[in-house]
Amino acid sequence: MQKVFKVMKKPWLLASLVFLMIAWIVWNIPIEKRKYGLSQHNLLTDYTGLLPERVERVIKAEAVTDLQKLVKDAIVNGRQISVAGLQHSQGGHTYYKDGVVLDMRTFNKVLAFDPMTKTIRVEAGATWEDVQEVINSHGLALKVTQSQSIFTIGGSLSVNAHGRDIRFGSMAGTIKEMTLLTPTGEIKTVNRDDQEDWMKYVFGGFGLFGVILDVTLELTDNDVYLIQTEQLSLQDYEAYFMSLLANKETAMHYARVSVAPKTFLEEMYVINYDYTGKKDDVTPLKEEDGARLSKLALDLGRQGGKLEDLFWEIQKKYIDSIDGRTMTRNNVMRSESTFMEFTKPSRVEVLQEFFVPIDSYEEYMNDLKQLLSANDKDEDFKVHNITVRYAAKDDGTHLNYAKEDMFGLVILIQHGLKENEVADAETIIQKWTDLTLQHGGTYYLPYYRYQSRDQFMRAYPQWEQFKKEKESRDPNEVFQNLFYDHYIK
Ligand SMILES: Cc1cc2nc3c(=O)[nH]c(=O)nc-3n(C[C@H](O)[C@H](O)[C@H](O)COP(=O)(O)OP(=O)(O)OC[C@H]3O[C@@H](n4cnc5c(N)ncnc54)[C@H](O)[C@@H]3O)c2cc1C
DSSP: OOHHHHHHHOOHHHHHHHHHHHHHHHHOOOOOOOOEEOGGGGGGTTTTTTEEOOOOOOEEEEOOOHHHHHHHHHHHHHHHHHHEOOOOOOSTTTOTTTOOEGGGGGGGEEEEEETTTTTEEEETTHHHHHHHHGGGGGGGEEEEEEEOOOSSSHEEEEEEEESSSSSSSOOOGEEEEEEHHHHHHTTEEEEEOTTTOOHHHHTTTTTTTTTEEEEEEEEEOOOOOOOEEEEEGGGGGHHHHHHHHOOOOOEEEEEEOOOOOGGGGTTEEEEEEEEEEOOOOOOOOOOOHHHHHHHHHHHHHHHHHHHHHHHHHHHHHHHHHTTOEEEEHHHOOOOOGGOOOOOTTEEEEOOOEEEEEEEGGGHHHHHHHHHHOOTTSSSSSSSEEEEEEEOOOOOOOOOOOOOSSSEEEEEEEEEEEEEHHHHHHHHHHHHHHHHHHHOOOOOOOOSOOOOOHHHHHHOOTTTHHHHHHHHHHHHTTBBHHHHHHHHTO
């Protein structure tokens, strides 16, 4: 009691304590998450909430026999099914008007794991995290994932996702075997030698060729990497990356381009994960860390202008500070995601990704400078972030975005939700897409549908064959979604 009185006699001490207490409370308020999925009146949306649509119902996937019956009943009753994982796709890829949505997240068991052959068979509703939790203590890791491990495996394969790995090629190429529930209700187990090429259409097939029930994934060692970071100017990046690829010292890599007014599309930094020769089976999987701090920094950048310059400087300092640290492969594949949450009413944040052939990068970025405004502080359409990743030439999927070795530019964009604001965003993104096509590039299909149908067809001339295959493998049009309806049907 005496101690309390002593504190009360020192007002500065009391004020500091109160300040610390308030800071602690604010720090620990959970970050508000986006609301998506099923809402009232059976309206469903995906991650951006941009395309609400009425669905008949959502069914949780549980037993294979039930799923098979669902497909057979749909054929008889003329009903449509869409398949959903975590629903982080952003263009209505997981639902269809008045259709049934199959929620795969409950279909997530590990069926077999063999550390000797470095393979794991897992149901497709499992996330990369679910797999990491089983394999980490065996010193094993995944070959190709997105930068984050929150996504379902079925959803990731159906968009043929890519991430930071630069050695193992496309995600589809890391699958040894797949069990598929076909659109005619058959259960098929197929591997890479399948004469009917199911994998080619199912992977990167946006849930239109049946339900991936389970897959056998190839694993690799959980290597320990040395983080090596560097600042570069934009015109040095092509040559820098080609020598990185040739040197074989780096396993994983990504880069970030400045979108801050002072250094707009001029400065870059790179983050490499270099082999150390060490493997790890003891380091625990990292949990989300410092989300509030990262969100605070990103919120600063979101203001644009000088604050965006400051945000870029902070990022560079942070990147410098991690140079020389080590990290396991599994942990590189578990990048934080909560700090990206954005819930401001009447505005939205979306992702877009453009792919350009590696040797077109510099010219492309110079042209892009003419298209975008360096300081978007007072504009509705804001670019917050451009990350560059490598997407190796992919022959394993039909609707492939990497027809040759490409750089993928992942863009975080914010714009308003009024009709004219969405229309403006569409105009800018369509111009951006035209520019990308002029440079021999493509764009990523799981995101919101700003691109016109004509642009889709130019970017993916193989769409016609895709459609023919869809019609012949799914003659009753059981598997449908808004993406297919909008661009291909
Ligand atoms: C914050 C954020 C970060 C991202 N980072 C990356 C990244 O680093 N690299 C990258 O490549 N992409 C990235 N993406 C895109 C992401 O990889 C895709 O949206 C992916 O589809 C997400 O998986 P999901 O479980 O949410 O799939 P969903 O969005 O639920 O589904 C995607 C597609 O797969 C189909 N599908 C789902 N499960 C099955 C199944 N079992 N059988 C058949 N079809 C199925 C669906 O019908 C749909 O067409 C990111 C997206 C967000 C929002």
